[in-house]
Amino acid sequence: MVIESASDRVVRILVLSIGIGSVLFTVLGLAGILGQRAILDPTYVIVLVAVFCGVPPLMALVAFRAPVRVLRVIATAYALSALVLLALWVPAMTVPDALNNGDVPWLINTIAVAVCIAAVALPFPVAWGFLLILTLVSGTVRYLTFGVADPSQAIQDSIMLFLLSGFLTTLIQLTRLAGREQDNAASLERAAAAAGGKQAAIERRRSRYNEATRDEVVTALELASFNTQDSRQAAAESATITLRKLAAGQALAPIAMTIPIAELDVQLRTAAVAAGISYAFSQSADDAALEVPIEISDALVQAATEAMENSIRHGENRGSRGTKRSVRAARLPYGVEIIVKDDGPGFNVRRIGVDRLGVRLNILDRVNSQPGASATVDSVRGRGTTVTLQWNGSAA
Numbered sequence: 240m241v242i243e244s245a246s247d248r249v250v251r252i253l254v255l256s257i258g259i260g261s262v263l264f265t266v267l268g269l270a271g272i273l274g275q276r277a278i279l280d281p282t283y284v285i286v287l288v289a290v291f292c293g294v295p296p297l298m299a300l301v302a303f304r305a306p307v308r309v310l311r312v313i314a315t316a317y318a319l320s321a322l323v324l325l326a327l328w329v330p331a332m333t334v335p336d337a338l339n340n341g342d343v344p345w346l347i348n349t350i351a352v353a354v355c356i357a358a359v360a361l362p363f364p365v366a367w368g369f370l371l372i373l374t375l376v377s378g379t380v381r382y383l384t385f386g387v388a389d390p391s392q393a394i395q396d397s398i399m400l401f402l403l404s405g406f407l408t409t410l411i412q413l414t415r416l417a418g419r420e421q422d423n424a425a426s427l428e429r430a431a432a433a434a435g436g437k438q439a440a441i442e443r444r445r446s447r448y449n450e451a452t453r454d455e456v457v458t459a460l461e462l463a464s465f466n467t468q469d470s471r472q473a474a475a476e477s478a479t480i481t482l483r484k485l486a487a488g489q490a491l492a493p494i495a496m497t498i499p500i501a502e503l504d505v506q507l508r509t510a511a512v513a514a515g516i517s518y519a520f521s522q523s524a525d526d527a528a529l530e531v532p533i534e535i536s537d538a539l540v541q542a543a544t545e546a547m548e549n550s551i552r553h554g555e556n557r558g559s560r561g562t563k564r565s566v567r568a569a570r571l572p573y574g575v576e577i578i579v580k581d582d583g584p585g586f587n588v589r590r591i592g593v594d595r596l597g598v599r600l601n602i603l604d605r606v607n608s609q610p611g612a613s614a615t616v617d618s619v620r621g622r623g624t625t626v627t628l629q630w631n632g633s634a635a
Contacts, residue, residue, distance in 0.1 A: 249418035258299020271345030283331035314360035321353035339386035358411040497530035522570030546579035546626040573633040582623035
């Protein structure tokens with residue numbers, strides 16, 4: 240299951256709410272729709288009713304099924320269609336003076352639905368510009384159909400429409416801002432969790448290095464305390480080896496420390512949940528217990544975390560909305576496989592730039608340098624990225 244952002248969930252809820260509200264507008268305005276159909280061109284009436292009365296409920300039906308980007312496209316098209324149809328009201332009238340008695344064109348009474356949908360789909364300044372244009376067109380249509388030279392009534396109606404629609408636009412935009420703030424807070428939490436995970440890995444390695452060198456230090460001191468030529472030579476050799484280990488930041492000989500694959504599963508799941516990405520682990524009931532060297536597990540977890548962070552970071556930087564991401568881990572006969580996949584913007588793996596050093600250092604170099612481990616990155620521009628991490632214990 241793909242974990243959706245708060246902003247996208249807000250858009251879906253708003254589309255559903257506005258679609259349901261449009262049904263109420265249609266019911267309340269049904270008398271006007273039926274009464275004014277005879278004064279308009281039949282084709283125009285069909286298109287008008289289909290757009291104003293049909294599209295919003297249809298959007299409500301697919302609010303939680305269609306991708307958010309599709310909902311935004313439909314909403315934008317609906318808002319623009321509403322503006323065009325409103326401007327065409329007067330030319331579509333077959334009886335020019337039919338509304339001289341003061342009746343209001345029925346679509347003006349439902350135009351707030353178009354304003355609300357525009358507030359959901361469009362950037363904030365554009366939504367306010369759309370509202371202003373829609374208000375001016377509405378006032379013009381009201382003036383031309385009223386049949387009097389005094390524009391005061393049309394102006395009053397336009398002001399009321401602007402105030403009401405402006406209030407609704409403000410509420411919708413504040414709701415969208417709340418969704419964005421929630422996403423920002425979640426991003427900060429993921430960053431903090433990732434940073435904590437990296438620090439924990441560093442501390443674990445530091446602890447292992449300390450354990451690996453402590454015995455050598457004690458041995459060197461004991462040999463030196465004998466104060467014989469052989470003991471001093473042995474102490475010097477032991478100290479040299481210890482210093483090399485400390486300088487290299489790792490033990491020269493493999494450290495006999497492992498973790499069960501279940502713990503690796505927990506670490507991967509924790510990193511995925513912190514990043515807001517779906518995670519699944521699969522293994523057969525017949526699989527025997529498997530121990531993974533800590534150096535290997537650290538490399539795999541760090542590489543998977545880096546892949547998740549890259550997916551989120553570069554997807555957001557390039558405006559990729561609704562990107563699907565997943566992390567899948569599976570027990571192999573002699574090891575484990577981890578796949579981090581997204582359908583984001585992708586990139587050319589042959590041209591890893593400065594902003595992609597994490598791919599080379601923390602994923603490819605880190606994992607491929609471990610015994611029995613391998614890492615590959617497959618990506619195509621516009622078609623997403625797949626990072627595959629494997630460890631084969633039998634080949635280590």
